[in-house]
Amino acid sequence: MRGPFATLLLRLQHSGYCRNIDPFLEAANRRTQNQAVLGGICLRLTPMKEAKMTKRIAYQGEPGANSHIACSQARPDLEPVPCKTFEDVFSAVKQGDVAEAMIPVENSIAGRVADIHHLLPESGLHINAEYFQPIRFFMMAKKGVKLEQIKRARSHIMGLGQCRNFLRKHQIEAVTSADTAGAAREVSESVDENLAAIAPELAAEVYGLDIVASNIEDHAHNTTRFVIMAKEPAVLERKSEDESFITAFVFRVRNVPAALYKVMGGFATNNVNMTKLESYLIEGSFTATLFYAEIEGHPDDRNVQLALEEMSFFSTRLDVLGVFHADQYRKTGVHIS
Numbered sequence: 001m002r003g004p005f006a007t008l009l010l011r012l013q014h015s016g017y018c019r020n021i022d023p024f025l026e027a028a029n030r031r032t033q034n035q036a037v038l039g040g041i042c043l044r045l046t047p048m049k050e051a052k053m054t055k056r057i058a059y060q061g062e063p064g065a066n067s068h069i070a071c072s073q074a075r076p077d078l079e080p081v082p083c084k085t086f087e088d089v090f091s092a093v094k095q096g097d098v099a100e101a102m103i104p105v106e107n108s109i110a111g112r113v114a115d116i117h118h119l120l121p122e123s124g125l126h127i128n129a130e131y132f133q134p135i136r137f138f139m140m141a142k143k144g145v146k147l148e149q150i151k152r153a154r155s156h157i158m159g160l161g162q163c164r165n166f167l168r169k170h171q172i173e174a175v176t177s178a179d180t181a182g183a184a185r186e187v188s189e190s191v192d193e194n195l196a197a198i199a200p201e202l203a204a205e206v207y208g209l210d211i212v213a214s215n216i217e218d219h220a221h222n223t224t225r226f227v228i229m230a231k232e233p234a235v236l237e238r239k240s241e242d243e244s245f246i247t248a249f250v251f252r253v254r255n256v257p258a259a260l261y262k263v264m265g266g267f268a269t270n271n272v273n274m275t276k277l278e279s280y281l282i283e284g285s286f287t288a289t290l291f292y293a294e295i296e297g298h299p300d301d302r303n304v305q306l307a308l309e310e311m312s313f314f315s316t317r318l319d320v321l322g323v324f325h326a327d328q329y330r331k332t333g334v335h336i337s
Helices: 004-015 022-030 066-074 086-094 157-161 164-169 180-189 201-207 259-269 302-312
Strands: 056-060 079-083 100-107 126-134 138-141 152-156 173-177 195-199 210-213 223-230 245-253 274-281 289-296 315-325
Touching (some): 056 086, 066 079, 066 126, 066 223, 086 223, 138 180, 152 157, 157 164, 157 173, 157 195, 180 201, 195 201, 201 210, 245 259, 259 274, 259 302, 302 315
Parallel strands (some): 056 100, 152 173, 152 195
Antiparallel strands (some): 138 195, 138 210, 245 289, 245 315, 274 289
């Protein structure tokens, strides 16, 4: 009988995430007696199936938002579809109304997008790609309004956080809106000439506003990272050692001393680079913590499999969210369209 780690590998193989696992199955079978703690491990992986999907991609926000721009640049062959909330975006994919979802996860200035890492594991979708979008913000107002007239500026909270220095310098009050493009629309509908919006340049064109200040973000390197999600996982095989992959997953450690330390040790001893580790509370408890992690490597890689095996001893849950190619921005810091 195979133990839980062997079952983990078989499910990875069945899903298309992992191949060439026979040597590890043999090792796992030899260590079955040590694997009893993993009875509750959970992998949310499903086989790739043929599916006819609408050639559209959903994003949260209104036309002209940064997510809209990211859709147009990363997926120029798909029609961008705006949604009010992230939950609406996920639902559109699951119901087959769109093929993919464009989801912002973190910004180089403002940090991670609030609540998104809590939503990703529950979305029922798979991360199939990542995209790094350079972010440029513009202050825009109604026709004829000058910068010195502006007293308040509306934008998404992430946008406001990326333009703090400009707002402080010009003594402009920050007002939160649902998204950047929505803020531009609200300004276009307002009669208040002291009100402006902070949004991408495209939003000024969409809503007929004048740009009163350009490139007002705090840092020129301002970049937002997006993940592209779909109902089915992208089945990517490693074709050469030069290929760079990212494996994303969430996990929960056992309630024993140093469990997280020991999980991390498995990646260190097997020379697996962990590029991201974030924690967030679950189930309304201050003691139940779920971790979101990303590592460099593919589940086919021996060192990744060994690290996951060691991790399995100290974890009660493991959800693999996706295996995808690392964007070239990670190495160059320059996006190539």
